[in-house]
Amino acid sequence: MNKSFDLFKDRELAKKLFSHIKSKVSHFSNLKIMEFCGTHTHNIFQYGFRYAFQPNLKFIAGPGCPVCVTSDNELAEAFWLLEKRGVGVITYGDLLKVPYNGKSLFDYRSEGFSIEIVYSAIDALSIAKKKSDKEWVFLGVGFETTIPATSALLDLVVRTGIKNLSVISFHKNTKSIISALGSLGELRVDGILLPGHVSAVVGWQYFNDINAFGIPSVVVGFEPLDILYGIKELIDMIEKGERGIKCAYKRAVQEEGNRKMLDSINKFFDVTDCNWRGLGNIKNGGFEIKPEYSIYNARKRYKIENIEVLSKQNQCLCGDVLIGKIEPIECPSFDVLCNPDAPLGPCMVSHEGTCLAYYKWSRING
């Protein structure tokens, strides 16, 4: 068995499909499509689609960058653990340079605090075993795509009985955010491109709440033809006045998702209210470790309560960017005070961040 999926990079077919879509959208004026996922934001830039259909069709980046929506409250918890409890912190590299109150985990590491980066959550176990003279906390960041990795880590922690490793959950629930955006009146779009990776875990029916807002949506993959196919499907739905959700990424996404991953999430996590950057407290917006596993929950183990969140005033408008209210180029700090080397906010840090996408690809694409 050796069948490549490079067929979704077929240049000739992509050119023809692009022309087909271009012709279709010429009948519209000012269509707005939100891509939920940060990787889609980057790929839509990378493949040259971002401005290709204007003025008829405009893409609006959504809140689908998990590091970006990690709130100041959560960063404050991580910093508190380092400073007040002297534990080591393990997390994904993307979180390292996110500033809170003028400081980042990267700065803490420069000052000698113990901070380790992992590619996968389960790598945290070997770090804790190897450096057993220290207590470690894994910062679980991300949407439903990374929660199974944290669940797998928790499963290993429980089974091995390791004592010097616990987990704090900053995980976010993508299902809730669609409803929250709709309820806040921030879903002023004609269609939504839904995330491929999250949908592969949870199944595309997970997003049925969108139907309440009457916005057609399509689950989309990440190669050039995946994205063009998704746009075509969405335009078809808009043209016909169809509502509901379609899946344009069937090689990876099924209606019911990955059952084992969902079971694992349900075993270790409860859905809970949660603070999102840019949106504030979102009902059912996050995941917390279940009470029966509280001895592995760093919030309980280290008695984290009511940490005062300090807000050093800066001119970052990440919150407005995350809900599609403004484009990064409308932020006065963009490329003036804020750039990848000196980011004011997470959207300029994360590889899925909207500001970084605009900064990086606008330069490359001119």
Place this chain on the structure above:
Amino acid sequence: MKVLNVVDDFCTVEINGVKKSCFIGFLERKPEEGEYLLVHAGMAIKILDYQSAQEIIDELALLIDGELRDSE
């Protein structure tokens, strides 16, 4: 990512010449060498289904061919 080898609950995958290890314990079955996986943060989410992929490519080719015929 393409599967190079499988050992217990882990496999080695390759993309653009870069090799990585990933956890396959959440998959519906063990993947075979040469199959492709959707992987995120070191976790395999799904064995990619080639038939579904080919159906979409065929559908798009038909659509484009139909348009070309109409324009002639």
